[in-house]
Amino acid sequence: MKAIDKGSLAGAATIALAAMVAAPAPAQAQAGQAALPEQRDDTTVGTEIIVTAQKREERLQDVPLSVSVVGGSLVEQQGGINLENAQYLVPTLNFRKSGTSINQSLFLRGVGTSTFSIAGEPSVSTVVDGVVFSRAGEAFSDLVDIERIEVLRGPQGTLFGKNASAGVISIVSRRPGDTLGGYVDAGYFFGEGNEYRVRAALDLPLGAGAGLRLTGFVSDYDGNLFNEAPGVSRRVNGYDRWGVRGLAVIEPTPDLSITVIADYRRAKDDCCAEAIGTVPANLAAQVLPAPQGDATRRVRQNLVTATNEESYGASVQIDATLGTNTVTSITSWRRYDNEEIRDGDWLPRPFANAGLNELHDVGPQTGKTFTQELRLTSPQGGLLEYVGGLFYSWADTERTFTRDVVLCTPAQPVLTACDAPGIVVTRPSGTATFGSTFKNLAAFARVTLNITDQFRLLGGLRFTHDQLDVFHIRRTALAGPGIQPNFDQGVFDRYQQLVAAGVAPNIAQGQAVAASNGVPFTAKTTNDNWSGMAGAQFDLTPDNVLYATWTRGYKGPAFNIFFNLASTGTNVIEPETVDSYEAGIKNSFLDGRLVLNLSGYYARYDNFQANNPDVVAGVVVTRFTNAGRISTRGAELDLIFAPTRDLSLSGGIAYTDARVDQFRQPAGNVTGVIPPGTRLAYAPEWKASLAGDWRLRTGGAVDFGVNAIASWQSEQISQFDANPAVRAATTIDGYALVDLSLAVIDARDRFRLAFQVRNLFDQSFAAAITSGGPGGSYRYIIPREADRYFGVTGRVSF
Template sequence: MKSFYLTGVAALALIAAPAHAQDNSVGGVVSDQSGVSAGTEPNDTDDATTGDIIVTAQKRSERLQDVPVAISVISGDQLAAKGAMNLEGAQYLVPTLNFRKSGTAINQSLFLRGVGTSTFSIAGEPSISTVVDGVVYSRAGEAFSDLIDIDRIEVLRGPQGTLFGKNTSAGVINIVTKRPGNDFGGFLEGGYYTNGNEYRVRGAVDVPLGENVKSRFTGFYGNYDGNIRNIAHDNDRVNGYEHYGVRGMIVADPTPDLTFTLIADYRKSKDDCCAEVIGTTPTNATASVLPDIRGDKSRTVNQDLVTRSNETSWGVSLQADATLGTQTVTYIGSYREYDNEEIRDGDWLPQAYVGFNQLHDFGPQTSNTFTQELRLTSPSNQFFSYVVGAFYSRAETERTFRRDDVVCTLTPTPTVLTPCSTTGATVTRPTGTAVFGSVFKNLAFFGQGTFNLTDRFRAIAGFRYTSDQLDVFHNRVTTLAGPGINPSFGPFTGKTTNSNWSGKAGLQYDVAPQSVAYATYSRGYKGPAFNVFYNLTATGTNVVEPETADAYEVGLKNTFFGGKLVLNLAAYYAKYHNFQANNPDLVAGVLVTRFTNAGEISTRGGELDLVFRPVPDLSFSGGLAYTDAHIDRFKVPTNGVVTGVVPDGTTLGYAPKWKGSLGADYRIRTGGVVDLTLGAQGSYQSKQLSQLDASAAVRDATTIKSYGLVDLSAGIVDNADRFRVSLQVKNLFDQSFASAITSGGPGGSYRYLIPRDADRYYGITGRVNF
């Protein structure tokens, strides 16, 4: 009954979400349409219409309603209203976007339309590419950094390989940060949230550096104690973080036809996340030291090692845009480094016991990525408009992973839980260290054109030629094999190459002046991989073949009431071949997942996106998605063992059948010094599978139940937008839920990851614009 009630509230609640990003293309770049400095919030008196949303989903600035792709656009103000720090929070604003939380940030994943890649392999890549200011982030973990000073996020659904390349077989997250304003100005914002004492501070300043040179500098700091208590560490909170970083952007226009954009950023993260609570009762004696066993309502662990991640990332990019006659030449070059140290408690117990071993993992990783892109863009107002270009990237990653065990025996064997520190116990300390790495090289040539056959009818055609090379190495040295530690293996080296032609074809027709229909076919591609992880053995050194997708989409984009209402519909079907996925397996008694070609899957469904701004001070936004993503034919391993084969028809993980959001933001003009703001935000999703497994019992136990969330906000704002104070209530109805459920806990128990948003909490934020 409660779930039904929350479903209704989530469907009817008015979401606290300002109107989507409203921008215009100026000089080949996207800038604020409102006319205010980029250092301030858009003025709500702006008379721009919702139908003027500008995106760069096809490598050029275009109206959202003119792009024949299903796209959701989230403005930076929407993210701020939600209190979203990263893409995990953005999932509540985009019905087709789902997020798989993991024990450490490096293993988290995104899913679109039920398709995504979860892998522990250092030589596997995601199905959804994250692009920030034109720069591709090659490692999935780096994509989950803090979303600070964001102009908008464009979520492109379905294969996008023609213009964005490999590893976009499920879609693209295109993030655009705020650009410098012409005048000196900026903002300073601070916030406090309960349920773990979270503090956030961020700010940005625009500094003109010359007549044709402007800059923007952004900084942030955040600290959160966490939402889980750890008994083994004096009941301290865990699952918190400390994040800080800076970003700078300099834009120079030496001539009217030439623009340079230089961006540099640095970020540091220390996360004691994410401790997995034991949500079901073990069948052995460990139950006596595992507290608070209440499924997704558990909020306590008893672990001697605090699971955590330490990350450092930095990067620099240079973009040059030059107008040559009627054409625009764009160059983007970048270099990024991303280092991650993973520390993980793999036994979930406060110490080692007789018969119950201690397992601790330590896995520092370094990576760097170098990219180059060059493209030529024609004007859009001609018979044949096009974008052509070339792209090169080199991504290198190396990891040193150590697993330490404590194993003990005692004669006679005790009948109760007995610590290894007991007098007379024989203790051994198996350990193993593996050093492994990968180098991805990618070269591609691409082009996409639109034939404007008539004023209302257009044909789209595109192609991409991709050449991939992947080199890997692995070497493990084991001292006394133990739980989760195979004997020494290696050195092993592997290499694979592949080339691919992918592309897109479609038709677009203006049914009415403000209604555009389209139908497209897209060929998606994800490059080859290896299953390179700590416990690699000779049987797992085969190449994981490339993944391809054939996708069909039809859509209708409607703009009504002079641009005040946007109502977009899309229906799709996609078939994936050689789907790259994790398959659960036991290695020396420890649950691991092997990266493999799982076989064929398909996804189909329908989507609705809504934005409505009836008057300047009131905006509504929402969406609804139906997704049917499942296994068509799971591939039987070459050894013929069928115990790990997932039955045909099984729903894919993180693919809820129904997901939706609805919302509004209202500003009350008082005529006095300050105005009032009111908002609410709701989202709902039906049940979803957390672990894709051959066992029906495991799938049932790892199914996350349906849930709905409702947030409320209220605030005061200066009538000239010079300051703003907002109060928030998050998860109003205190709806508890898990973001991941995994088998393999002590005594056959199941491990639950409980996100921050699974509890009601409160917050206050203040902002000053200058």
């Protein structure tokens, strides 16, 4: 593993902070900055920030919970593509990058869910324009023409539902303008692969009280790694994406508003190849590129790991005034199709040597989701303020996964290709079809009792009913490495009979396979849950607010449904619950130009749902289990400073201590018990960001702008493993990133031309390190941000 010079990191950060005139910050949403016409940030009034963290519009400083806000203009200037980039702007947000997008996940305050199971849900919920996305992979679509991202830290189950036990990412799109207009934005990025990007938006007034905003984008990126395998010989880890969205707002009367949103997106990503970053302890070292830890940029894989996605959907939101209350209905339907293509041997070809078989996976998946929310919201300012309602969700997913193996015998003492004389080639193959259906029905209420003008009591309650149905069937023509025998209802029933008879069945040796009946295995579980919150809020002054809350969070039951499912893994994964305690103070000074928000928290999770490494049929996989009890505690500081309309500075720092309290070893697990006190994966102890923006007004035809963003984090574990040597080998070193942008801006905001450099000091790092490579080596996923690259972007407004 490449060692990063910590001194150079500190020096880079110091230089950046000294030189920067700061960027529109994570919690600022472009406060105080004169934005381009098409970059309206209606979240701010002066330096005030308006959010909907409690499903009503409120000042950020009045919301009794920790919230970070990232303005859409900052995302665009930062060059961000999706939520992966947002982790560099929000100190408590972390991202687990995986071989394909469907297996990626978000973490808040050190807590998240990493699972390959089709019947598990994330701990961090993603909500787009009021619609909950049920699958983690769908949340990582392109961020184009958004108004803001709200990051709600800590359990948010009372208002947002069961898959928000660690927090919520709420994305809000820009609304139509009142006049005909829009923008076209084009960019070219180079260095470690070329990228072309075009984005555009158009506002179309449709008459009195009606407007439509159309958005489109297209992007093409070569990738940051080079695949040297014969027949490939090109860059990989890139993408080819395009999409469109329409957002219409119709207000026929002052008491009625209808918002209709429809979108469509296609993506072909050849990402993400896993580079072998350490020397294999077998003959694979002779056929792989020289490993360089997190500096490895070359692979030799005869199958290009890729993800093909198609997603589309529509939603209708109706807001109507009923007396003094507002009734809101949000109806949505979405389709999300994902095809995973994965090289699972990381070699250029199969060989007749131990551990050098070929293993290729292809797994197309389809998913459909329907949601309906109905809620009633009171006006603000009375004795009792409330938000209450009903929520229903139906999410159906099905996957067909095929694993193809090339096995060459007899094993040879020297490196031998499979086409050598005397080598016998067999091609084991297995296909499994499996699926899940989540049904969720909930009733919720959130109340604020205004005892006095300064003191408020807070409360909330949610009842949730969950039903989860799953099925699985695997038909295997020939057993081989990474492929288990048949699995279906007959196999499972026979396994149960043997267990009841006191016999320990060894399914890998076929004891239960003879009972295969070709009927899919099915299972079902239901669960009812009461969760909620309580707290108090006190205004020391109108600009200094104290709050303290207790929150009970919840995530529903799950199953570990994946390709290599066996009878021993068919148990229900029990619901995850959390008790979270938070206290904070929100401060505004200098007539709101300076904001300092501080919060501290402690949360304990029981029946924590986690992915732990395991070995199935000789292949390292991950087992989704109830890992036991974990806890996280820490403190967070958010800063906003906007001394003038043309200069803004903001940032944040977070201390996170997320650890195992008591680990529960699943039956048959081969990896052992993770000891108490072990840090959780993707939970760096320290993380900070600082950003700013300065516009120099010349009084002439053009102005100049300087934008800078710096982020830093301490080391973090990548693989949650019982083996301390594996945890050490998969620890990602701390690193710092600095991005700079210089812009020429039309004084009337009709155009903007910016020159950018990302990762100014060229700090190399890995996004993920995983065991299980050839010969006991380690696999590295290298993100684009791990190399310095440059860009030129131009925007024309009309």
